[in-house]
Amino acid sequence: MAQMSMQLRGDCSVGYSGGMDSTSVAYMAAMQKQGRVHLHTLDHGYGYLFNGWTLRAVTSLREALGEDVFLHQYVKTKDLFNDIAARSFLRDRKTYGQGFGCCLGCTMAFVTKMVIYNLEKGVPHIFFGSSVGGEYAVMSMPVTVDRLQSFCREYGVLYSPPLLDGHIEKAAERDMLDAAGVFRGYRFLDKHSFGNQGYCLLSVQHLPDVLFNVHSTYDPEQVGQFFDARIELCRRYIERHFEASGTPLSDAIDSMRSLTEPAGTAET
Numbered sequence: 001m002a003q004m005s006m007q008l009r010g011d012c013s014v015g016y017s018g019g020m021d022s023t024s025v026a027y028m029a030a031m032q033k034q035g036r037v038h039l040h041t042l043d044h045g046y047g048y049l050f051n052g053w054t055l056r057a058v059t060s061l062r063e064a065l066g067e068d069v070f071l072h073q074y075v076k077t078k079d080l081f082n083d084i085a086a087r088s089f090l091r092d093r094k095t096y097g098q099g100f101g102c103c104l105g106c107t108m109a110f111v112t113k114m115v116i117y118n119l120e121k122g123v124p125h126i127f128f129g130s131s132v133g134g135e136y137a138v139m140s141m142p143v144t145v146d147r148l149q150s151f152c153r154e155y156g157v158l159y160s161p162p163l164l165d166g167h168i169e170k171a172a173e174r175d176m177l178d179a180a181g182v183f184r185g186y187r188f189l190d191k192h193s194f195g196n197q198g199y200c201l202l203s204v205q206h207l208p209d210v211l212f213n214v215h216s217t218y219d220p221e222q223v224g225q226f227f228d229a230r231i232e233l234c235r236r237y238i239e240r241h242f243e244a245s246g247t248p249l250s251d252a253i254d255s256m257r258s259l260t261e262p263a264g265t266a267e268t
Contacts, residue, residue: 045078
């Protein structure tokens with residue numbers, strides 16, 4: 001059976017669409033039995049068709065491993081997503097010559113919200129379902145993964161894409177979920193599925209990938225430049241959140257690092 005290469009240090013958060021990749025990550029995390037698995041489903045505010053289908057996959061996971069193992073919530077990111085990418089989408093496309101800003105900005109806003117959640121709940125890990133064979137997607141490109149790991153590390157949170165780290169391919173995911181009786185959707189055009197996740201209206205640009213397996217490729221340097229230009233918005237969003245809550249951000253970070261860093265290595 002496919003397994004995570006990382007040993008969990010307690011609860012974990014999973015960016016969860018309900019698709020086979022994120023369901024595989026959630027299942028593997030739960031099988032370590034180190035804590036609860038917090039499932040976060042994106043709602044960027046610009047339209048998701050059938051986003052309620054995700055609940056079918058959540059229900060299937062709970063039936064396989066227990067009602068109390070998985071927590072689930074929809075995460076609204078429109079406010080921060082607007083600042084990072086939505087309002088400047090056309091301008092960014094002209095500046096960078098490519099249309100990755102929408103998807104990358106959405107991911108950045110989503111991860112920022114998850115960092116806040118993890119700091120408040122004491123959850124050490126954030127996992128994403130970036131998959132083997134899907135590294136062309138902007139959220140899964142090495143340049144993006146490296147930067148997201150560094151960003152999360154600023155707050156003591158451990159970010160990783162377990163499927164990529166463990167080189168776990170689609171066939172292994174299918175076998176694992178089928179053996180466990182976990183719903184992975186209805187297979188569509190080999191690598192896609194439906195009935196288990198919503199469809200983002202903003203990602204219509206990726207329709208050729210879904211229908212014809214023809215996908216966009218992006219310049220890593222341009223992707224890195226976009227990320228670096230906008231990440232301060234994410235930092236300030238986190239700072240404002242904790243200022244409004246009355247909880248010192250430094251205390252939350254120290255508490256998180258006590259969970260994720262070996263004794264004697266925490267930053268001073």
